[in-house]
Amino acid sequence: MKEAGKTVLVTGGSRGIGAAVSIGAAKAGWRVAVNYVSDTAAADAVVAEIEKAGGEAFAVKGDVGSEADVLAMFAAVDDRWGRLDALVNNAGVVDKTARLDEMSADRFERMMRINVTGSLLCAREAVKRMSTRHGGRGGVIVNLSSAAAKLGSPAQYVDYAASKGAIDSLTKGLGIEVAAEGIRVNAVRPGIIDTEIHASGGEPDRVEKARGAVPMKREGTATEVADVILFLMSDQSSYVTASIVEATGGR
Ligand code: NAP
Numbered sequence: 594m595k596e597a598g599k600t601v602l603v604t605g606g607s608r609g610i611g612a613a614v615s616i617g618a619a620k621a622g623w624r625v626a627v628n629y630v631s632d633t634a635a636a637d638a639v640v641a642e643i644e645k646a647g648g649e650a651f652a653v654k655g656d657v658g659s660e661a662d663v664l665a666m667f668a669a670v671d672d673r674w675g676r677l678d679a680l681v682n683n684a685g686v687v688d689k690t691a692r693l694d695e696m697s698a699d700r701f702e703r704m705m706r707i708n709v710t711g712s713l714l715c716a717r718e719a720v721k722r723m724s725t726r727h728g729g730r731g732g733v734i735v736n737l738s739s740a741a742a743k744l745g746s747p748a749q750y751v752d753y754a755a756s757k758g759a760i761d762s763l764t765k766g767l768g769i770e771v772a773a774e775g776i777r778v779n780a781v782r783p784g785i786i787d788t789e790i791h792a793s794g795g796e797p798d799r800v801e802k803a804r805g806a807v808p809m810k811r812e813g814t815a816t817e818v819a820d821v822i823l824f825l826m827s828d829q830s831s832y833v834t835a836s837i838v839e840a841t842g843g844r
Contacts, residue, residue: 597622600674601826602666604628604657604715605684607636609788610737613819614681615639619648621823626670627652628684657684657711658703667718677729679826680719682712682736682760687794693751701752708756709763712736716767716778724774731775734767735825736760738780740841750794757782761837768835777834779825784841785812808843 601618605611607629615625616639625643627650629636636652643650653669655662670677685708688700716734723732741750742757760780768778785807791799800812821840824830 595622596678596827598624599678600624600626600670600676601679601681602626602628602653602670602677602715602719603681603683604666604711605630606681607632607639607652609790610783610786610815610818610822611681611683612639613815614683614822615650616642617816617819617823618679618826619643619646619650621827622648623679623826624648624674625650626666626673628655628657628666630654630656630684656707657715658706660714663711663714663718667715667722671722677719677722677732679733679735680715681822681826682715682734683822684711685737685739685756685790687750687753687790689795690749692748696752704752704756705759708753709759712760712763716763720767720771720774720776723776724771726771726774729775732777733826734776734778735822736764736778736780738764738782738837740782740784740839740844742782744844764837765835772834777825777830779830779833779835780837781818781821781825782837782839782841783813783818784839784844786815786818786840787812788815806844807841811842813840813842 601623606615606627640650655666723729738760739757741754746754764780785803
């Protein structure tokens with residue numbers, strides 16, 4: 594329980610990679626705020642699993658793409674624990690496979706609002722609480738990028754890839770901006786990971802189809818990505834900042 598007493602807000606912490614981070618962080622002693630947007634049962638199940646194992650967690654509903662919701666989420670953590678030590682900017686969405694010339698402006702707006710603006714808003718609120726410049730005790734931010742940021746996802750979802758490219762830039766820029774203020778900012782770029790995100794983008798068989806293109810010839814698990822995130826949250830990575838770590842099986 595090395596991290597006993599520390600608190601983390603995991604956006605989209607109720608399913609997939611976020612759920613694995615929430616459960617793994619609690620095992621390491623973190624108190625976990627599990628954010629979600631619609632699936633209350635999934636969030637409650639993660640909290641119940643953490644509590645059953647003797648950990649501390651609560652579920653906090655909110656859309657990361659809404660400034661009002663983000664302010665309320667962080668206020669809930671303030672009220673509950675009065676401190677914030679880490680943010681995992683994990684909430685993210687894909688959309689249906691399409692060419693760029695088939696995509697609508699509404700689709701672009703939703704993709705950028707959730708994946709980019711959501712991460713910017715949450716990072717801003719975390720910096721206000723953790724930066725020594727604002728009287729905080731320092732902390733860590735881990736952003737979820739994607740292998741799509743470097744591959745570009747042609748004929749699949751270039752808009753998603755572009756949103757994750759923005760996450761890479763955020764990680765580099767903010768990491769340097771707050772490096773002397775006690776905050777480390779890093780990102781993980783997962784490859785093909787077995788979660789429900791593919792079905793939510795209308796491609797439930799995406800993992801099976803993509804497996805062959807992975808040098809390791811298999812998909813990754815949410816836990817394998819969470820383990821990298823937990824390393825970046827921990828003091829074991831105390832000299833790592835403004836960095837992007839790949840968890841892609843070599844892709
Ligand atoms: P997932 O299984 O679809 O889970 C998404 C989580 O985000 C859920 O907890 C969901 O809550 C929450 N969420 C969605 N929209 C939200 C919003 N507007 N506000 C707050 N929470 C929201 O996703 P995943 O596969 O674990 O992906 C997690 C992150 O890793 C994403 O940023 C994704 O882009 C990135 N990533 C995933 C892969 C992969 O292959 N899986 C690869 C590269 C990068 P509800 O259940 O309430 O909807």
